Amino acid sequence: MASPLPQVLLDGLFAGGTYALMAAGMALILGVVKVINLSHGAFFTLGAYVAYALAGRGVGTPLAAAPLAAVIGFAFGVFLGKSFVNPVRSHPFALPVGTLACALLFEQAAQMVWGPHPLSVAAGAPWIGPGGLVIRRWGVIAFLSSAALLGGLKWVLSSRPGLPLRLIAEDEEIAGSLGMDVEAIRYLTFGGACAMAAAAGALLSPSGAVTPTMGRAPLLLSLVVVIVAGMDSVAAIFLLSIGLGIFGNACAWFLSPQWSYVALLATVCLLLSARPAGIVALAGRRD
Amino acid sequence: MRDAAPSRAPKVSLRGGTPPARSPWRGGGWLAAGIGLLLLFPLSSPDAFFLDVFTTGFLLAAFAASWDVVGGVSGQITLGHALPFGAAAYSCALLTSFAGWPLPLAVAAAVLLAAVVGAGIGALSAPLAGPFVALLTLALGEIAHEVAVGHTFFSGPGGYAWGGEGGIPVALPWRDASPFSSYYAALVFLCLATFGMLLFARSNSGLILRAVAGSPITAQASGVPIARFKRLAFTVGSAFAGAAGAGFVLHVGRATATDLSLELSFQAATFAAVGGRGTIVGPAVAAIVLHVLFQGLSLPPSARVLLYALTLLVTLRFFPRGVAT
Numbered sequence: 001m002a003s004p005l006p007q008v009l010l011d012g013l014f015a016g017g018t019y020a021l022m023a024a025g026m027a028l029i030l031g032v033v034k035v036i037n038l039s040h041g042a043f044f045t046l047g048a049y050v051a052y053a054l055a056g057r058g059v060g061t062p063l064a065a066a067p068l069a070a071v072i073g074f075a076f077g078v079f080l081g082k083s084f085v086n087p088v089r090s091h092p093f094a095l096p097v098g099t100l101a102c103a104l105l106f107e108q109a110a111q112m113v114w115g116p117h118p119l120s121v122a123a124g125a126p127w128i129g130p131g132g133l134v135i136r137r138w139g140v141i142a143f144l145s146s147a148a149l150l151g152g153l154k155w156v157l158s159s160r161p162g163l164p165l166r167l168i169a170e171d172e173e174i175a176g177s178l179g180m181d182v183e184a185i186r187y188l189t190f191g192g193a194c195a196m197a198a199a200a201g202a203l204l205s206p207s208g209a210v211t212p213t214m215g216r217a218p219l220l221l222s223l224v225v226v227i228v229a230g231m232d233s234v235a236a237i238f239l240l241s242i243g244l245g246i247f248g249n250a251c252a253w254f255l256s257p258q259w260s261y262v263a264l265l266a267t268v269c270l271l272l273s274a275r276p277a278g279i280v281a282l283a284g285r286r287d
Numbered sequence: 288m289r290d291a292a293p294s295r296a297p298k299v300s301l302r303g304g305t306p307p308a309r310s311p312w313r314g315g316g317w318l319a320a321g322i323g324l325l326l327l328f329p330l331s332s333p334d335a336f337f338l339d340v341f342t343t344g345f346l347l348a349a350f351a352a353s354w355d356v357v358g359g360v361s362g363q364i365t366l367g368h369a370l371p372f373g374a375a376a377y378s379c380a381l382l383t384s385f386a387g388w389p390l391p392l393a394v395a396a397a398v399l400l401a402a403v404v405g406a407g408i409g410a411l412s413a414p415l416a417g418p419f420v421a422l423l424t425l426a427l428g429e430i431a432h433e434v435a436v437g438h439t440f441f442s443g444p445g446g447y448a449w450g451g452e453g454g455i456p457v458a459l460p461w462r463d464a465s466p467f468s469s470y471y472a473a474l475v476f477l478c479l480a481t482f483g484m485l486l487f488a489r490s491n492s493g494l495i496l497r498a499v500a501g502s503p504i505t506a507q508a509s510g511v512p513i514a515r516f517k518r519l520a521f522t523v524g525s526a527f528a529g530a531a532g533a534g535f536v537l538h539v540g541r542a543t544a545t546d547l548s549l550e551l552s553f554q555a556a557t558f559a560a561v562g563g564r565g566t567i568v569g570p571a572v573a574a575i576v577l578h579v580l581f582q583g584l585s586l587p588p589s590a591r592v593l594l595y596a597l598t599l600l601v602t603l604r605f606f607p608r609g610v611a612t
Contacts (some may be wrong), residue, residue, distance in 0.1 A: 036418050038425075084604055091607040093364055093564065096421040097556050098603045100366060104553055105596035108589040116589075216429070223422065262433045268426040272419055273411055 006133055008253045009246055014139030015207055016245020020238040021146040022200040022218055023225035024153060025193030031169040031231040032189040035089050038099040039080065040222060041215025042106035043073045043194045047201025048121075048210045049110060055121045055205075062123075062138055062203045066145065069202035070195040077194025081187030089186075103215070110212040118209030142203035147238070149199070154234040165189060169231070208257075220264040221248065227271050318568060325474055329467050338466040340582045341575075345473035346535045348574035349480045350551075351558035352567050353527035358556065359564035359609075360488045361520035362500025363412065364421045367428025368528055368555050370408065371401035373547030375529030377435065380455040380542035390460055394533045401529020402522050409521030413514040416503070425549065432547040454543030457536055469538055476534050477571065480527055484567050487523055496520050497565070550592055557599040563611030 022044055029037045047069035054065045080102060088094040123138040156162045164185055167175045176182045201215070208214070221244050229236040244264075251260035329338060354368045375397035382393035408427060412420045439451040449455050487493050498506045499513050507513050536542050545551065555570075562573030577598065581591045602610065 036422070084600065088603060088607040091603075092417045093358075093362075093560070093609070094603040094607040096364060096366070096418045097553075097560065098600055100421075100425075100549075100553060101557075101596040101599045101603070104550065105593055105600070108593040108596070111589045112587075112593070220426070256437070258433055258437050262430055265426040265430045265433070269411070269423060269430070272415060272423045272426075 004253060006131070008250050010133065010135065011139060011207075012246030012249035013242055014136065014143045014245075015204060015249060016242035017143040017238070018146045018200050018204050019218055019221050019245050020225075020241035021149055021203075022197045023222040023229075023241050024150055024234060024237050025196035025200075026222040027226045027229075027231040027237055028153075028165075028193045028196075029190055030226055032165050033081070033085060033089065033186045035085060035095050036099070036223070037085075037190075037193070038096055038219065039102035039106070040194070040197050041217075041219030042103040043077065043197035043215070044201035044204075044218045045110060045210075045212065045215035046073055046076070046106065047198035047203075048205040048214060049114060050198070051202040051205035052114070052119050052121050052210050060122060061141075062121075062205060063141060063145065065202040065205070066199040069198040073198025074191045074195035076191075078187055078191035080194070081190030085190055086183055086187055103219075107212040107215075114210075114212070116212060118211045120209060121205040123206030136206075138203070138206040142207075145203060146200065149196070150234055150238055153196075157234070217248070217261045217264055220261070220268055221245075224264060224267050224271060227268075227275065314568070321572070322474075322478060326471075329470055335466045337583070338470045340579055342466070342469045342473045342538055343535075343582070344575045344578040345470075345477040346531050346538060347554070347558070347578050348571035349477050349534070350528055350531040351555050351562070351570040351574040352481050352484050353524045353531060354555035355524075355559045355564060355567050355570045356484055356487065356527065357520050357524035359559055359566070359570070360493055360500065361496040361517065361524075363409075363517060363520060364418070364556075365408070365412075365424040365521075365524075366421045366549070366552050366556065367408065367424030367426070367431075368524070369547050369549070369551040370424075370428045370431050371404045371525035371528040372532035372535070372551065373431060373435065373542070373544075374404045375401040375532035376536040376542040376546040377455065379533045379536045380457045383458040384456055387458075390458075390537075394537075397533045398526055398529045401532065402526035405521040405523075405525020405528075406518055408525065409518035412521070413517040425552075428547065428552055429549060432544055432549065435544040435547050452544060454541045454546075456541050459537065459540060473534060473538065476530070480530060481567060481571055484523075484527055488565075488567050492516065492519060500565075554592075554595055557595045560599055560602050560606075561610065564609045566611050569611060 022040065026037065026040050029035060029040075047066070050069040050072060051062055051065035054060075054068065059065065084098060084102070085095070088098060123136065126137055127135040129135045157165060164175060164180050167178075168180070168182055168185055172182050175185075197218075200218070221241070224244060225237055225240050229240045248260040248264060251263045325341070328341070350368075350372055354365065357363050357365050357368065378400050379393050379397040382388040382396055383390055388396070408424060411427070412423050415423060435450070436452060439449065488496075495506070495511055496516055496519075498509070499511065499516055503513055506516075532546060535546070558574040558577065559570040561577065562569030562571070564570070577595070581594055586594070
């Protein structure tokens, strides 16, 4: 068999590019709502289960599952943002513990509905490229959709409709005094970001086992991305996610899948130790 | 009782010189009544199942109170408090069945190890602020959990596979402890541990830690070495968590990966939030009540975690500052 390296790189590229969608959502929440959303991984899992449920009803393509997952994720995200995150966002205990509670709530609910066993979503036959390289169809679809969505996000943020988001990230008091409904924009952004995580989960569902706790690793990956790349540049988030996707895939391939999660956890610990200030915007602006 | 002067005035008052208006031991009467009821309960010859539920509840209560030393009194939101608990549980199991240590020595070593682990977590998280402490402790706890789940080895008499999901058994010097003795041992342990933690929380160090929790910058400006006190909080809280973990593993007879799980850390935070952060006794009472309630309903484990999460969310939503304030 040929060297596994090109295959690991390619699959890592596909996965990382799609994780970027989720990480960008995390960055959006961090920038506009100014909270760390520990339930972001649960929305990823939600998207994967939506794709699984659709595949069981004969709709096999993640391209159909992603919009549906995004709508469901948006609905839940708006609910969570409006009724929990907005009221408690300035309380340093309630927020991380509460969003973690939401994540565990969803994990347990998923376990009760679909069971704890790993499920799989069939993804169709892959193309075989030069040198026996397996080009997975879902990977190409996921990578391209994610890149397109991120391009769209970048465009929205830099144009007129994205101005309120940028202004709230910059100074919410001025945004409020200009007549913007800051609260509404906050929970809508929260919902939109959750929709991005759910879409990423649906797109990536064929890549591995669908389990109730599958969202934890992407959550940590997103955290690493926003700690390192910040929230300003979509391109930096995209590139770093790809790097981490390849890194995680290499760990999974050469060690074991479990180690890619441990490696991400260790990266979070190292980063926080090396950068105690963490995410500057959050540490500095907390009221 | 309410108007009685505090039994011991703090040497360094950080409250601006005025003596506390209420005795720090108020509510002690209710507590004594509760302990009396719990002491009487086994005499009503209940089902062994309920005795077991209560025994586990007492150990979880000590664990919840130890969370409160770190998360409530000192305001360091830890989401990895299962790490010292599980570290003590695993070292107890490994030292007795693998290394053949006598049980008391193994328990002492386990508590010591938990304290060292806590000092390490404290040293790592001391420079961090707010939510990043939660992130770091969560990540550290998850690493330990993954290692415990993934690490399997062949050992022991008969060459059984140890570790992994099945966990590691403890070599206990007794066979089948009676549910009554376990119940009373756990209750005595809970009372002693809670009393110890209350003493710590009401000591000078505890008072300074409350100042650190209130405003780290003000505390630092008053000359408090906040990093050292954060380490102290983690060390003391983790030592008590380790004691609870050792007690738990003696009761259950086996250290498993769930002793290190995120769900367990989360449960401690839930008990603390529901019972009132910073009160030590509140989280312990909440732990007993909620555990007995949810376990007594004999729901499946995932439904229980679901109920814990719901209880917590409702509490946080309507009392974001905490139940006790």
